[in-house]
Structure formats: C-alpha cells, structure tokens
Amino acid sequence: MQNSWLQQPLKAIDDGCYAESLAHQAQLTKPAGSLGQLESIACRLAAMQQRRDPDASRVRICLFAADHGIARAGVSAFPQEVTVQMVANFSQGGAAISVLARSLGAELEVVDMGTCSSPLSIERVVDRAIGPGTRSFEQEPAMNRQQLEQALAAGAERVEEAFDRGCDLFIAGEMGIGNTSSATAIAAALLDRAPSELVGPGTGIDREHVTRKAELIAAALQLHREGGVDLSEPLAVLECVGGFEIAAMTGAYLRCAQLGIPMLVDGFISSAAFLCAERLAPGCREWAFVGHCSAEPGHRILLESMVMDPLLQLQMRLGEGSGAAVAVPLLRSACALHNQMATFAQAGVSAGD
Numbered sequence: 001m002q003n004s005w006l007q008q009p010l011k012a013i014d015d016g017c018y019a020e021s022l023a024h025q026a027q028l029t030k031p032a033g034s035l036g037q038l039e040s041i042a043c044r045l046a047a048m049q050q051r052r053d054p055d056a057s058r059v060r061i062c063l064f065a066a067d068h069g070i071a072r073a074g075v076s077a078f079p080q081e082v083t084v085q086m087v088a089n090f091s092q093g094g095a096a097i098s099v100l101a102r103s104l105g106a107e108l109e110v111v112d113m114g115t116c117s118s119p120l121s122i123e124r125v126v127d128r129a130i131g132p133g134t135r136s137f138e139q140e141p142a143m144n145r146q147q148l149e150q151a152l153a154a155g156a157e158r159v160e161e162a163f164d165r166g167c168d169l170f171i172a173g174e175m176g177i178g179n180t181s182s183a184t185a186i187a188a189a190l191l192d193r194a195p196s197e198l199v200g201p202g203t204g205i206d207r208e209h210v211t212r213k214a215e216l217i218a219a220a221l222q223l224h225r226e227g228g229v230d231l232s233e234p235l236a237v238l239e240c241v242g243g244f245e246i247a248a249m250t251g252a253y254l255r256c257a258q259l260g261i262p263m264l265v266d267g268f269i270s271s272a273a274f275l276c277a278e279r280l281a282p283g284c285r286e287w288a289f290v291g292h293c294s295a296e297p298g299h300r301i302l303l304e305s306m307v308m309d310p311l312l313q314l315q316m317r318l319g320e321g322s323g324a325a326v327a328v329p330l331l332r333s334a335c336a337l338h339n340q341m342a343t344f345a346q347a348g349v350s351a352g353d
C-alpha cells in the first residue's frame, strides 16, 4: 500500500499551546494540581485543538457493524443474527449507545461494514458493506488485501465527513458478534502474547468455552504463521484475523490523527483496532483519550502496552462506543473548569507559595 493515504504524516500536537494551558491552570483559583487529571485533559485537548478554550461540545459517534465468520465456531454467547438486529435497534434509538448519544447531544452514525444480511434495508444506516461478513480465520484469512484497504478507507472517509461538518471529539463504536475473538487474535499477534492471557467471556460464555476460544485462536495464529504470514505486521494481522468493522476503526483512528481530531477510545475491540493504528503510525496515541477500561481481561494489557490510561473503570463490557460516551461529561467538565474558572488575580484570592 505504498503512496496511499496511510502514509500521510500525523498532525503535530501544539506544544506551545500545551505549555500556555498549563500556565493558565496554575493561575486558576485552586491549589496547584487539585483538579488532578481534569487539568491535563483540558491542557491536552487545548493543545490538540490549538485553542485557549478547549471544547468537547460537538461529539461524533461512528458505530461500525460487521459479522465474523469465526462466530460460527461457537465462540459467542449470542447467535450471529444479533449483529443486524442490533443495527436496527441503534437506528430505532433503543440501544445503550442511542440513549447515551441522545443524552450527550452527540451525533450517532451507524455504518454497515458487511453483515450476513447486507445490504440492509434499515433507515439511516450508511452502507459500506464489503461482503457478507469475514471468512472464518480458523481456516483461512478473514479478508483479502483489497477488502482490507476498502475497510480502512471507509473508516477514514467517515472521519473526513465528520471533519468537514465540524467535530470536537470523535468516538468509534463497534458491533459484531464474535469480534472479541478477532480482537484477542489481533492483540495476541501484535503483542506476542498467548491468547490465553488475553481471552475473556465477551458477551458471556462460561469458563470452559473461554478455554476453547483461546485454544481455537492459538491454533489459528499458528496456522497463519506456518503459512508464512508475519504476525508482527499490523496490516497482515488485520487481513488474517481482523474484522471489517475493526479495520474501519483502525482507518478512522489513523485519519483522526492525520487530520488532528481528538478521539476518545472505547473498549477491548476498539483498543485492538487502535493498537493497529498505533503500530502503523506511532504517535496516534497522542491524539487519543481512553474512555474506560473494559471488564474484558485483555483490555488492560492492551492499554498498558501502549502506555494509555483509561479515565473510568466501571466493569462495562458492552462495546458500541458506550464506555467512551460515558466519559464525555468528564471531558466537558474539564473544559468548563479550564475556560470559566476565575484566576487568583480576577477573584482577589491570595495565591500560595
């Protein structure tokens, strides 16, 4: 993929703006550092946005949905048709992310990246379907290189659209029965860890099934490795064991860092996609906040590997972008404090030493 948009440089973060924001925080009527991480959140956002008054009002949530061939191997607690049923639920406004988006005044866009029933005749769903879900990565590569390029580009294109319409903060969400298996395989390959260290219950399988899921993923990675695939290469990994929605999220994250849009990362699957983006273009993480640490055990390991700190830890494991959405009010509070608090001089309060 030489000379493609993937090679474009990431936008530089404005260090001068960051230093100015830190100096501003030091003048606000509070003991230095007493607002903890809210101070650094505001300063980081100001530096990303190159503005004195950071803003998290215009939030775009883009939810990528797709099916996974691996789901037919019995790795999920739910049947595959739930992916499409949930897409209808997102569109009708009844899903968790629909409720959160409404309460935040955020725009929610649902993108069909390829499900068993695509093309879908569901209102307001953006059709970017690549195929009827991926192939089962137990036996063969989940997708081919052309499909991977198409998925990455679809994610990037949705970010460009958000950028054109004005977006202070971008959240990628996902829906795909079986996608914790894909995310586990990606994380195991890129972090060179055993799947058994990263695997979890996903939608709620029992311990016996979790063990089987780990074995199946380990065998699949071995098969692809023996087939000559370099499992340290993020594009090869996405092609072999990824998903259409996961690749779209990787493309979206990468494009956000290229265009300079701050992003808020969700759970385990989102973070596996983010790891691919960070490996493709080191420095993406400078443009990201992490909303929460999911209950899926591999999430913490993924975040630690990228030295990224989650804002919340609520034992959530839903996906959809929900764990990022619940962290938006924190970013908004950080901005309001940074932009509206009085300084010691303005309020006539004596500063400390």
Ligand SMILES: O=C(O)c1ccc[n+]([C@@H]2O[C@H](COP(=O)([O-])O)[C@@H](O)[C@H]2O)c1
Pocket: 075, 076, 077, 078, 174, 175, 176, 177, 178, 179, 180, 181, 201, 202, 203, 204, 266, 267, 268, 269, 270, 294, 295, 296, 299, 316, 317, 318, 319, 320
């Ligand atoms: O975001 C997470 O950390 C997370 C953890 C576990 C499950 N999920 C969601 O559950 C689905 C995948 O679970 P599974 O068991 O079918 O692999 C998919 O739609 C995800 O959005 C999401």
Ligand SMILES: Cc1cc2nc[nH]c2cc1C
Pocket: 078, 082, 086, 174, 175, 176, 203, 318, 319, 320
């Ligand atoms: C009902 C349901 C909703 C979801 N949202 C994200 N993943 C999901 C998985 C299931 C099973």
